[in-house]
């Protein structure tokens with residue numbers, strides 16, 4: 392959103408503007424970025440936010456992310472806010488082996504996967520809201536939850552078709568889009584049962600040391616409190 396909300400395009404007041412800083416809600420979409428930063432082995436600082444507290448709405452954080460979401464990343468003197476844009480920028484500037492540059496073989500497929508992560512992500516967000524944020528069951532719609540679960544499962548078919556035949560999304564091996572889609576599939580498993588091919592894919596993701604280093608540390612607030620959320624009776 393450079394050129395968009397006021398926090399974009401400028402360094403964070405009082406912070407070393409050369410430093411990479413990630414604002415992160417453990418287990419949320421910002422885990423995509425934390426995982427990638429670990430893969431890249433670049434120095435960075437982590438600011439952990441608790442989504443259930445007032446952290447995200449505090450004036451201090453509004454100066455970083457005017458919409459109060461995670462991730463936010465300070466990098467190269469700017470703050471950027473979309474996990475997909477962050478992944479592309481980090482790969483372009485710090486991990487070209489995990490990128491597909493314009494003109495390179497696989498470029499279109501790489502871009503498609505990067506953005507498809509948010510097609511999956513929107514259903515995860517809706518289900519997270521219904522199962523976790525709407526604590527009073529009378530506020531939930533069982534019909535919408537059922538529909539969102541079916542729609543989430545359907546998005547995963549595209550990933551399944553690909554990882555049935557190869558370990559990673561790109562034929563050339565692990566790349567930045569596995570951080571985007573891998574987190575999405577790994578999180579989707581809290582709401583839908585995965586096929587063996589998808590289980591195999593997230594097992595390969597979860598075996599990576601950089602992924603393990605992106606899991607919540609002891610005492611950090613966690614977004615999800617169980618492995619699987621059953622649908623309520625309609």
Ligand SMILES: N[C@@H](CCC(=O)N[C@@H](CS)C(=O)NCC(=O)O)C(=O)O
Pocket residue numbers: 416419420421442447459460461462472473474475509512
């Ligand atoms: N499309 C954005 C979505 C960011 C987003 O909505 N993050 C969630 C966590 S997964 C959040 O901060 N939610 C807090 C809220 O909605 O108030 C991205 O991929 O970075």
